[in-house]
Each structure stands twice: as C-alpha cells, then as structure tokens.
Amino acid sequence: MLALFAVVLAQSAVLLPETIVVESRNEQALADASPSISKVKIGTTTAEGLGTLGGVLQSTPGIYTAPTSGEGSQTSLFIRGTNSSQSALLLDGRKLPQGFLNTYEIERYRTFGLSSAEVLRGASSVLYGANAIGGVIDLRLANPLCETSQGEYALTGGSYGRGSFAFHTVNNNGNETKPATQGNAFSFTSSHEDGWRPNSSLDASTALLKSEWQISPSLTVNLIGSADNSEARLPGAETNPKYNDFQNNQGWLISPGLTYYGDNLRATAFWSHAFSELESYNEFSFGNVHQNYQLRHDEITAFIDQRLNQELNWGLGTSYECSHYQIKVLNLDTASSSPWDGTHESLGVWTYADWKVTAYDRVKFAIRRDEFTDFKGKTTEEVTYARKLKSELTLHAKLATAYRTPAAGELLYGTVGGLPLRPESNTAIEIGLRYHEAKSPTPDWTLVAFQNQLKDLIDVDPSTWEAYNIAKARTRGIEFGIEGRPVNSLRCFGSITYLETEALSTYTTGSGMKVEAGQSLLARPRLNLNVGFEMTWEKNWAWGVSANLLQGRVDYDYNSSVRVDLPDATFIRSWIRYQLSPSYELALRLENLTGESAPPKALGYSAQPRSAYFTFTGRF
Incomplete structure (x- = not known):
C-alpha cells in the first residue's frame, strides 16, 4: 500500500487502479476495499445533471435521501437505516461542522468540481x-499535483425558475519534462430556484479550494478550504x-x-x-x-501507518476536537430568551494491526479510546476479515462498535x-x-448483509425539553450494487436495498409521538x-434513463397524531447530451417523467412535478 503512494507522487506513467481513501484514511485500491465502500464519481453524476449531494448519493447501495417537502428544512440522510445525526460528513478527510443537532443540511453542498464522494x-x-454510527461520507477534491491543467464551466436553466452557474479549474507547474511541485484546484457554484410550492425558493452557493506544495520527494503540504x-x-x-x-x-x-511518504512509512x-x-x-x-x-x-x-514486513502493517493516530456552540439570538413569541453557549472537547487515540495471514486471508484489529469533557469516555473496537475466494472475488466480514456524542441542542x-447523558x-x-x-x-458488483444494534438513543422530555437516554432500536438488511459496461457504448448501473427497522423499546419522543416496541422507524x-443506463452513439450523442422505486415507507402525521403509510412511488428521470465540439456540450435533463406525486413525508407537499432543464458546458 505504501509503495502506491510513492508511485502517485512520482506521477508514474503506469496505469494505476481505481483508488479510495475513506476506509483506512490511506490510499488503497478500490478492488481490495470492503463491499461496504462505494465511490461516486462526480464527473459521471454531473453529466447526468445531478448537482447536489442528496442527488449524487441517491443510487448508492444502503443510502436513502429524503428531500425536504414541507415542514422542516433539512434533507434526511439515512445510511443503513440510521439517523442523519449518526453519520459523519468530511471534506478530504476533515470533518465539516455538523450543526446544532449533529445533522448536516446536505442540499446546501453543491458537488460541481469535486472529484468523488467516497461512502x-x-x-x-x-x-x-x-457521529460515525451509520457511516462516513468523504467528499474528495481533485488532486492538483496529479492532474493536467484544465478548466470547466456550466450554465443551467429550466423549470420553476431554476438557474445556476458553476466553474472549476485545476492548474499546476508541471510540464512534459518535469512533474508538478505546486498545484491548485478551485470550484464555485451558485444557483437559484423559485420552487414549485408557495414560499419555496432556494439560493445556494459553494466554493471549494485545494492547494498542494511538494516540498521534497517525501513531503507534501496542502491547504483545504470551503465556503x-x-x-x-x-x-x-x-x-x-x-x-x-x-x-x-x-x-x-x-x-x-x-x-510524509517514506519507503515503508506514511x-x-x-x-x-x-x-x-x-x-x-x-x-x-x-x-x-x-x-x-x-x-x-x-x-x-x-496518524502514521507503517509496513513492518510483507505480512504486517500497523498504525497509530490521535485526534483532538473542540466545538463551541452559541445561541446568539433566540426569540420566542417575540420575547427574548437568555443566550446559551457551551464548549465540548474530546481527545481520541486509536491503533490498528493489519496482518496478511496467508496469500488469501487478511485480518485487521483496531481499537480506539475517546475521552470527553462532558460525558463518560468511550472505547470502540473493530475486527475485520477478508478472504480472496478468486482473483476477482473477495469475501469480507466485520464486527465493529461506534458512537454518537450528544448534540448541543440536546x-x-x-x-x-x-443525570449525565451517555453517547x-x-x-x-x-x-x-x-x-x-x-x-x-x-x-463490478457488491453484496452485503448487515445489522446495526443501537442503544442509548437520545431524545427529550416533551414537557421540559430535558434530554435523556431513551431508547433502543435495530436496523438490518441486504444491499446490492452493480455497475459496468457490457460494451464500450453502454454503461449500466443499479442498486437495491432491503431494509428492516424496529424500535426495541417503548418511548415518547420530544415531539410527543408515542413509539411502541416492535414498530418500524419512520421515513x-x-x-x-x-436502475439505469447510459448509451452513446456517433461519438457526439449520449442518452440515459434511471428509475427509483420506493416501497414500504411509514411516517407520522402530527396533525392527527397517527402513523401513516406513504404510497409506493417510482421516479423516472432521463438526460441527453450532445457534444458540439471537443470544448462545448449541450444537455437536456427531464425529471419525474411520469409525474409521480407520492410525497416524501406525511406532512408537506407532493413530490416535485415533471420538470426540464438545459445545460451548456464549456471546457478549456
């Protein structure tokens, strides 16, 4: 693995395998990764007309994103049935601020200019x-030292007052005779839409920056930025x-x-x-x-990772985090409440050993200890086993624990x-x-059976808003993902997730909803x-169609205080692109072709009606 890093830095002409970072925080071949890893290529999703994080994650196995439909304001993100507050969102390995309730408004993040989203x-x-109970999403920026200097921009307009401008550029000081030692990647996206409901406009802008300096063959300095x-x-x-x-x-x-890259050390x-x-x-x-x-x-x-010999790698890392929360203004019935602020600190240390037992078997052991200023410390463990059944087929198994700390709002x-809260x-x-x-x-395909056993779930007393550890729950299921090119002109892709969720205790939430043991979790x-495909013909044309089928959704109607079954739904979208020249391209995207109206939630509005969007893309 460490040898791969040196090859990347040297910009070898050898064709490297597809790589990912999120599983080990180090670069490794995607073919060797767990089947619980997915790499979403943003260039591909951009070509399909998808530009928000919720959109690009939609077809990933094990993930469901429920868009805002009315009450509330955040798109819900469920990874293997866990809550939005139980997953971590990173930018090139750095944690993005998770807000007052440990949740991210993923629709505010525009993806144009990203290299990939690793899940x-x-x-x-x-x-x-x-906050890594359900999983981790790492938004990866382009590597400016290893890419050719280039630029791209896109203009989009369409239904419901939709308009956007996006710009992305990569440049470095490399040329045909010497590798780059300094490079920059920058992107900016701004969009506006009126929405199809009353009072539903959205303006959003995102800027991303990555700069790298190769100080020596072994040392690289970088700067990551976002706004x-x-x-x-x-x-x-x-x-x-x-x-x-x-x-x-x-x-x-x-x-x-x-x-730092050494012969056997990173x-x-x-x-x-x-x-x-x-x-x-x-x-x-x-x-x-x-x-x-x-x-x-x-x-x-x-953190450091070292290869001790051909069979054994080990690593050691530490992480300190400090979060300061503040209510700057709180007006309730126009009467001001006293400001509130608090600071939470944590210190974690982890280590692992990765042992290649035989030519076919690999075992990894990892352990972490975290101490907190406000809660009892937490120890988490992980044991994984991988066996190469064939050269192209690998079996993976994993047993792990994870936690989420209480949010400021709790x-x-x-x-x-x-009483102190437990994570x-x-x-x-x-x-x-x-x-x-x-x-x-x-x-290529992946198939995984999984189960999450959740305990000490946190909610608040609806009469006092005081927090406590209230509940237990379980999620389990099977997920399958597939993608490939049967022929060069045809790309096929698909995923299916079968999910069972169950509350394992009876409780009343802070919103006053009664949950009985044995009931399924909402949404x-x-x-x-x-499922979907994209085909190309005559070199200049590309056409694609994808469909999303949802069944078995349950939500809660707070007006009538009852659980309701949401209707099954099928959403179909299509896109077509025409390459005017090597530098310019036109695209048409059609959403919800059949006019599916099934709502994402019990309260709110029906799904966005049929709509159309045009995009002009230029490259330089």
Whole structure:
C-alpha cells in the first residue's frame, strides 16, 4: 500500500487502479476495499445533471435521501437505516461542522468540481470518532499535483425558475519534462430556484479550494478550504402553507496539513477550523420562533501507518476536537430568551494491526479510546476479515462498535434528573462480497448483509425539553450494487436495498409521538431500488434513463397524531447530451417523467412535478 503512494507522487506513467481513501484514511485500491465502500464519481453524476449531494448519493447501495417537502428544512440522510445525526460528513478527510443537532443540511453542498464522494457504510468510529454510527461520507477534491491543467464551466436553466452557474479549474507547474511541485484546484457554484410550492425558493452557493506544495520527494503540504451559503424559504404543509418561514445556512472551513511518504512509512497531520451558522424563522400555532445558532469547530488530527514486513502493517493516530456552540439570538413569541453557549472537547487515540495471514486471508484489529469533557469516555473496537475466494472475488466480514456524542441542542435545557447523558452506541456486524475483474466487460458488483444494534438513543422530555437516554432500536438488511459496461457504448448501473427497522423499546419522543416496541422507524423505505443506463452513439450523442422505486415507507402525521403509510412511488428521470465540439456540450435533463406525486413525508407537499432543464458546458 505504501509503495502506491510513492508511485502517485512520482506521477508514474503506469496505469494505476481505481483508488479510495475513506476506509483506512490511506490510499488503497478500490478492488481490495470492503463491499461496504462505494465511490461516486462526480464527473459521471454531473453529466447526468445531478448537482447536489442528496442527488449524487441517491443510487448508492444502503443510502436513502429524503428531500425536504414541507415542514422542516433539512434533507434526511439515512445510511443503513440510521439517523442523519449518526453519520459523519468530511471534506478530504476533515470533518465539516455538523450543526446544532449533529445533522448536516446536505442540499446546501453543491458537488460541481469535486472529484468523488467516497461512502463508507457501517460503524466507523475507530477511525473517525463521534457521529460515525451509520457511516462516513468523504467528499474528495481533485488532486492538483496529479492532474493536467484544465478548466470547466456550466450554465443551467429550466423549470420553476431554476438557474445556476458553476466553474472549476485545476492548474499546476508541471510540464512534459518535469512533474508538478505546486498545484491548485478551485470550484464555485451558485444557483437559484423559485420552487414549485408557495414560499419555496432556494439560493445556494459553494466554493471549494485545494492547494498542494511538494516540498521534497517525501513531503507534501496542502491547504483545504470551503465556503457555502444557502437561503431557503420554507413552504410548510399543503394543508397549512407558510409564507414567511425561512432557514439560512452558512459555513466555511480552512485546513492546512502535511503528508510524509517514506519507503515503508506514511505520516499525516492537519488542523482544521470550521464555522457554521443557522438562522431560522417559523410561525407556529403557539407563536413565532426566530433562532440563530452558531458553531465553531477545531480539529487536530495526526496518524502514521507503517509496513513492518510483507505480512504486517500497523498504525497509530490521535485526534483532538473542540466545538463551541452559541445561541446568539433566540426569540420566542417575540420575547427574548437568555443566550446559551457551551464548549465540548474530546481527545481520541486509536491503533490498528493489519496482518496478511496467508496469500488469501487478511485480518485487521483496531481499537480506539475517546475521552470527553462532558460525558463518560468511550472505547470502540473493530475486527475485520477478508478472504480472496478468486482473483476477482473477495469475501469480507466485520464486527465493529461506534458512537454518537450528544448534540448541543440536546444539552440546551439540561438532562432529566441532572443525570449525565451517555453517547449513543451501535454494535454492527456485516458480511459481504466484492467482485472486480480488471479489463473485463463483466460488471463490478457488491453484496452485503448487515445489522446495526443501537442503544442509548437520545431524545427529550416533551414537557421540559430535558434530554435523556431513551431508547433502543435495530436496523438490518441486504444491499446490492452493480455497475459496468457490457460494451464500450453502454454503461449500466443499479442498486437495491432491503431494509428492516424496529424500535426495541417503548418511548415518547420530544415531539410527543408515542413509539411502541416492535414498530418500524419512520421515513426509511423497506425497499429502495435504483436502475439505469447510459448509451452513446456517433461519438457526439449520449442518452440515459434511471428509475427509483420506493416501497414500504411509514411516517407520522402530527396533525392527527397517527402513523401513516406513504404510497409506493417510482421516479423516472432521463438526460441527453450532445457534444458540439471537443470544448462545448449541450444537455437536456427531464425529471419525474411520469409525474409521480407520492410525497416524501406525511406532512408537506407532493413530490416535485415533471420538470426540464438545459445545460451548456464549456471546457478549456
């Protein structure tokens, strides 16, 4: 593995295998990765007309993204049935600020200019600490030292007042006679849409930056940066539309780091400083609520990986995090409440050993210990086993634990009885297969069976808003993903996830909803099927179609205080591209071709109606 890093830096002409980083925090061949790893190529999803994080993750096995339909403002992200607050979102390995409730508004992140989105499904706290119960999504930027200087821009317009401009450029000082020693990658996207509901406009902008300096053949310094802003109007429910509600999000991250490459050693260290702010206004029956939340997050992480011999690798790492939360303004019924702020710190240390037992068998052991300023410490473990059944087929099995620390919003009003909260915990087990045959038309595929056993889930007392550890739950299922080119002119892809969820205890949530043991968890579909293809002809034309089938969704109607079954739904989209010249391209994208109206949630509006969008792309 370490030899691969040296080859990348030397910019060898040898064709390298597809690689990923998220599984081990080091570069490795995707063909050798767990079947719980997916790599979404942003260039491919951009060509399909997908430009938001929720959109590009939609067809990934084990993932369901439920778009905002009315009440509330955030797109829900479920990885193997776990909550949005139980997954970590990274930018080139750095944690993005997770907000006041440990959740991310993933629709505010535009993906144009990213290289890929790497997805690690399953318990991952040994490497990534808190909030990795369900998994990790790492947004990877382009590597400016290893790419040819180039640029791209795109203009989009279409239904419901949609318009966007996107720009991406990569440059370095390399040429045909010498490798690059300094490079930059920068992208910017800005969009506006009026929406198809009253008071549902959205403005969003994202800027991304990565700079690298190769100080010596062994040492590289980098700088990662991002800034984003979104202003969303909230339409409320169809039966009770809202005309004044809004939510504004903004954030930024700056992170310098360095990486050392030796013959048998790699060392990485970085510091990141991030800021996130949310301001919202909501009109309720009991009064109007105007809130402003701020979060500042610092992370210092360092780790080393060493090859001791041909059979044994080991690693050691540490991570310090400090989050400062503040309610700058809180107006309830126009009466001000006292400001609230708090600081939470954590320190984690992890180590692992990766042993190649035989030519076919590999075992990995990992353990991590985290200490917190506000909660009891947490130890997480991971054991994985991989066996090469054939040259193209590998069996993987994993047993791991993970946790989520209480969010600032859960500490705002104290805890029931003054008792300290325990971090939410997960004991996860999975077994699966990955098939990859290089230079073959046979599609690559993955198949995984998994189970998450969740305990100490946190909610609040609806009468006092005090938090406590309230519940247990279980999610389990089977996920399958496939992609390949039977012929050069045809790309086929698909995924299917069968998911069972169950509450293992009876409790009442902070919103007053009664949950009985044995009931399924809300919003997650029992069956989530995605299939699609793209074909090219006459070199200049490309046409694609994809379909998403959702079955077995249950939600809660807070107006009538009952659980409701959401209708099954099938959403079909299509796109067509025409290459005017090597530098220019036109594209047409059609969404919801059949006019499917099934709503994403019990409260809100039906799905977005049929719509069309045109895109002009230029490259230089």
